Amino acid sequence: MLTPADKLIAEFDRGLRTLFGTPMAARPSPAAGLPEAEMDAAARRHAAALMRVNHCGEVCAQALYQGQALASDNAALRKTLAKAADEEIDHLDWSRRRIEELGGRVSYLNPLWYAGALAIGLVAGRLGDGWNLGFLAETEDQVGQHLQGHLDRLDPEDGKTRAVIEAMKQDEAGHAQSARDLGARELPSPVKAGMRYAARIMTGTSQWL
Ligand SMILES: [Fe+2]
Ligand SMILES: [Fe+2]
Numbered sequence: 001m002l003t004p005a006d007k008l009i010a011e012f013d014r015g016l017r018t019l020f021g022t023p024m025a026a027r028p029s030p031a032a033g034l035p036e037a038e039m040d041a042a043a044r045r046h047a048a049a050l051m052r053v054n055h056c057g058e059v060c061a062q063a064l065y066q067g068q069a070l071a072s073d074n075a076a077l078r079k080t081l082a083k084a085a086d087e088e089i090d091h092l093d094w095s096r097r098r099i100e101e102l103g104g105r106v107s108y109l110n111p112l113w114y115a116g117a118l119a120i121g122l123v124a125g126r127l128g129d130g131w132n133l134g135f136l137a138e139t140e141d142q143v144g145q146h147l148q149g150h151l152d153r154l155d156p157e158d159g160k161t162r163a164v165i166e167a168m169k170q171d172e173a174g175h176a177q178s179a180r181d182l183g184a185r186e187l188p189s190p191v192k193a194g195m196r197y198a199a200r201i202m203t204g205t206s207q208w209l
Contacts, residue, residue: 011066015118018062018092019111025093026086030167031160036101039155047161048104049207050150054165055095056107056206057143060117061088064139067121074129080182081136084175091171094164101160107206120198133184138192140176142199144169 017023039047065085069078099106107113124135147169154161187195 007070011070014066015063015114018059019114022096023089023092025090027090029094029097030163031094031098031101034160034163037155037157037159039158043155043158044102045104047154047158048099048102050154051095051099051102051161051164052104052107053203053206054147054150054168055092055099056110056113056202057146058088058092058095059110060113060202061085061139061143062092063114063117064121064124064136067118067123068125068132068136069121071122071125072129072132077129077133077182080178084136084178087171087175091168094168098161098164108209109206113202113206130183130185131187133179133182134187137176137179137184138187138195140172140179142192142195144172144176146199146203147172 062085065081065088069081069085072078072081096106124132127135147165150165151162151169154165
């Protein structure tokens, strides 16, 4: 049985690895084995910038799940969060690899957004299971919509980047569903709007920085 201090140390370690290590995916990247499309420099830069945003989102996902798990006493919920967080590690690794292939870099702002997302996760976790799960489900819904937006904007020929985004989108839908299966509450509209606003600031800045 882990004590609260053990839990904190384990999460701290996970946080450091998320930010400064190279977390390894358990599943192979959906882009692996697909041919690299012929793209000009601008298209590659654009794809790398979008993947930088997605990578930053995955860093935030780790922090959110960690905060939510730390603040919850519900073992079933913590298990769901841990399973989702492991799949998000795959996303983290797939997006980082794709950024490298495209000749880009990850966001300088990752530590900042990590800290913010951890704080938000801790608050959500303290609000009780229904709201905690509701926050998770809504986050995943919004990420899914955001990823669809990227698919719409990406070069149609860029099969590798598209494959990564498609697979992530499918996983996020699964995370939202498992949160709903566990009894997620529907968040009030102003909260959803606030989350969209915060996400817009994150995506807007990490695309460039
Ligand atoms: Fe993800
Ligand atoms: Fe997710």
